Amino acid sequence: MCSPEVAKVVSERIAREGRPQFSRRNFLRLGGVAAAGLAVASSVPVRVTRAQEVTQLVDLTHVFGTNVPTYVPTDTPSRETTVTVKDNGFYIQRWSFGEHTSTHVDIPAHFVEGAETVDQYAPELLVSPAVVIDISAKAAEDPNAMLTADDIAAWESANGEIPAGALVCMYSGWESKWNDVAAFRGDAGDGKLNFPGFGPDAAQFLLEERDIHGIAVDTLSIDPGNSTTFDVHVAVLSAGKYGVEGVANLSQLIGKQATVVVGVPRWEEGSGGPCRMLAMVS
């Protein structure tokens, strides 16, 4: 996520408060897999749901196309066909895009200088038990609705404590607007963005009181659209966790046990990037 306005606000915040400190302990914990090229042994445990059998696969990924909504309009992808089956015997396209487009990952280096890039990030953190918290009722009333610590408490009251290594996902119902760029961005014509996101209190609770891998949203940003301080980005990425934005089909996981795989290519020195997100439901 970015825009000139975001740049200004974040720069001012950092000038005022100093840069977020990337956790050295976390860096060391993940350091075993930081080498480029072939994988090396990692001390990060693998977390999956306890259920024994996979009964269904849910694709949580939107098509990566040239008309997808983006936080920054200039990040829109382009593609060209370089060879065709008819003329050349085979078919290939060439792509150009910014890393924060369509269903994609935000990795710590997106906001934290010197933090891990996506090619270095521990793959074990990309496989997680899914927790989906439904805030669609209040999002229908307030486009900048936030998933709060109270929403998490209500979810835990009904479902038990969020499991270790969870990817905590906000379902706001926003995916139904995906094919209408202005509606998905919540731009009423004044250039301002309006869509649901995580509240800072929810992020703080998950980072301090639970052992999560990351958070995910069905909107353009893990912060709500009207945020000017980007507290959730700063908190989550500074803690070495990640975000997934523009997730599809989360309603299909509500009330189910699922292990989610965030299949993000190892974009070299990447701040994140487009991914395939699949849920194995049991």
Place this chain on the structure above:
Amino acid sequence: MCSPEVAKVVSERIAREGRPQFSRRNFLRLGGVAAAGLAVASSVPVRVTRAQEVTQLVDLTHVFGTNVPTYVPTDTPSRETTVTVKDNGFYIQRWSFGEHTSTHVDIPAHFVEGAETVDQYAPELLVSPAVVIDISAKAAEDPNAMLTADDIAAWESANGEIPAGALVCMYSGWESKWNDVAAFRGDAGDGKLNFPGFGPDAAQFLLEERDIHGIAVDTLSIDPGNSTTFDVHVAVLSAGKYGVEGVANLSQLIGKQATVVVGVPRWEEGSGGPCRMLAMVS
């Protein structure tokens, strides 16, 4: 995979023998998930290993960088930094590349006009029990060594029949050459390519006698480097199956039970594309 020479050979082959026929039965089987945008119900079963617990994650993916070996030299990626944490408060890169670069998928539309593109392809086929067949001994002697039907018979004699929905992977040891582009391409300076791949007899056996999802290699192509007829591409993709090329760390799966997830973004009308490939070992 492609090059002007490949284009010529494939075009001549198609002129001589006609275009491969894409299986209508297979198309109908997969048709339920062909809609762009949100997922719909699919009749494709989910296949995983029978083992109950995941004990290790193996990353089968090379870094997607600007110096990776490619079949077509002009497919090499480029990247530029558009904003930085220091100057803008956050960091993003913009990428440009051909779809068949680094660890990537070949989808039926790569060789078969009118066949499925990657955004349409059934996600269930991207989750598979892994079978890794080690031909590194003969690949050390012959750079164009082929994984043959006899190699499959030997593997099955030791391990039992290839399970339904398998991704059958060739381990040739070629990944050790990844950081040396000329060596990985097997180009001795004459522009010709030399590296191991599947033999046509092995592809025919897997397509006719076993129920596979796809095949994978640790080299640049599912056909060996000196192939001029691309029999394996034509056979596998015409059957609605897929290939994964440039896979890393396959030796870590030999003798183990693993479920592999091929996390390829849903590149719009894509012939395939870069992916994250992760193995959950039990």
